[in-house]
């Protein structure tokens with residue numbers, strides 16, 4: 001799994017920047033290591049003589065200066081110390097800033113890729129996807145991916161630091177350095193069970209986050225029903241239970257982490273005691289050698305503990321990298337063909353034709369079967385039929401939102417395939433029973449359809465959609481509508497969305513139960529506006545019987561995915 005995660009992360013990082021960060025970590029670690037090595041001549045100088053020291057062990061350090069022809073002095077050694085600390089501090093500062101930029105860049109790139117993948121995915125894929133998954137992806141999983149990246153960077157830095165400490169120890173006393181590495185390796189091996197557990201809790205955490213997002217979204221959207229059914233306690237119980245489950249996983253992780261730290265501290269103390277005993281008794285090293293080694297081990301122990309703790313957190317956050325990557329890959333695999341500039345779509349001056357069109361939303365169950373249908377340009381057609389008959393699916397195909405599994409859809413004899421389907425979508429306006437507005441003013445919402453529209457045009461279109469009421473709102477056309485247009489009633493929202501659709505001057509206007517939330521007076525006003533469009537635009541009206549469907553001279557009836565009646569056939 002780690003290899004897969006690493007390859008994902010490697011694709012995300014800027015390799016040049018990573019190389020610089022690693023080089024800076026190396027500079028920091030080397031200057032620190034050199035500082036420790038310098039302790040040997042410094043101590044020898046302070047004690048007054050290095051005679052007591054084991055010459056064979058001290059030689060790598062002291063002979064270096066001798067080769068340079070320099071007899072170490074206190075002032076000289078302290079000056080080198082200061083220079084090393086200054087270089088190290090500067091390297092650390094630049095590394096921290098670059099690492100932060102790297103991690104932010106990864107999160108930004110991943111979020112942009114996820115958004116791009118979601119927004120460009122096929123509607124069929126998106127409509128099947130749980131929105132809570134998208135939310136978890138865009139928020140929690142990507143943030144945890146950033147944690148994984150940070151942990152990985154920390155792991156690399158600590159590994160480099162420990163490597164250099166090992167080299168410094170090797171320069172001072174090789175047997176002690178090798179003994180430390182062997183014993184440390186044994187502790188790391190013994191720790192593998194806890195690392196495995198951390199990875200598992202990480203995977204569970206992803207699943208729990210998704211569940212929490214899903215429940216929150218579902219219940220916040222259903223507040224009205226929850227209240228009317230008196231299910232407040234039930235809803236809060238379900239949500240709180242999901243949070244409790246999430247909390248349990250997080251607590252398990254923290255407890256495991258604390259256990260790992262406790263075991264490690266004990267293990268490290270045992271290693272340190274063992275090494276000191278080995279160095280002093282069987283190997284008989286001098287105190288001048290032991291003191292720098294003790295300083296090195298004092299520096300190495302927190303690093304080892306940091307390494308394991310970081311590894312633990314990495315194992316815990318790394319599954320988010322896989323979860324985010326697999327969701328993004330799924331969305332990218334469902335990408336609509338051709339991300340470039342779509343071609344010019346036909347205008348619908350002749351006809352929109354369905355030829356033998358079939359589609360199944362669920363395997364083995366046909367939603368639409370062998371649909372043959374012609375909508376002449378400028379025609380107004382009502383599509384009626386029982387609930388679940390396939391009306392909205394047919395409208396989605398007509399509007400270019402989804403492609404049929406088999407058969408063809410043609411506009412003015414041009415097949416709606418690939419890029420052409422995307423292009424055609426721009427000529428279609430859609431008003432459905434759950435109209436969506438955005439958190440902005442009426443004007444901003446309307447200008448989506450025609451950015452250059454002036455006030456007079458906006459007023460005209462609002463009036464035609466029986467939506468002039470917005471002019472009486474505080475601020476009139478510049479009145480903010482709140483999140484999702486929530487400051488308007490369902491019927492008011494429907495009329496503003498209709499005004500936006502009319503402003504687009506679409507080749508095909510699809511009204512899918514577009515007056516379901518309107519009272520009879522408003523519905524009659526909208527019906528009048530629609531009847532004024534007769535002959536100018538091709539209009540598909542979906543609904544059960546009502547003022548709007550009655551407007552259409554032609555009615556097509558669909559049942560169980562098949563066209564069962566067409567009033568035009570009767571007339572012909």
Ligand SMILES: Nc1ncnc2c1ncn2[C@@H]1O[C@H](COP(=O)(O)OP(=O)(O)OP(=O)(O)O)[C@@H](O)[C@H]1O
Pocket residue numbers: 127128361362367385386387388389390391392393394
């Ligand atoms: N995204 C989807 N995934 C799976 N099944 C779907 C999906 N969309 C629609 N269906 C199913 O396809 C069938 C037709 O749905 P459709 O919405 O087209 O019917 P409809 O005639 O518009 O119904 P209504 O009048 O109730 O809106 C239904 O059985 C529905 O459950």
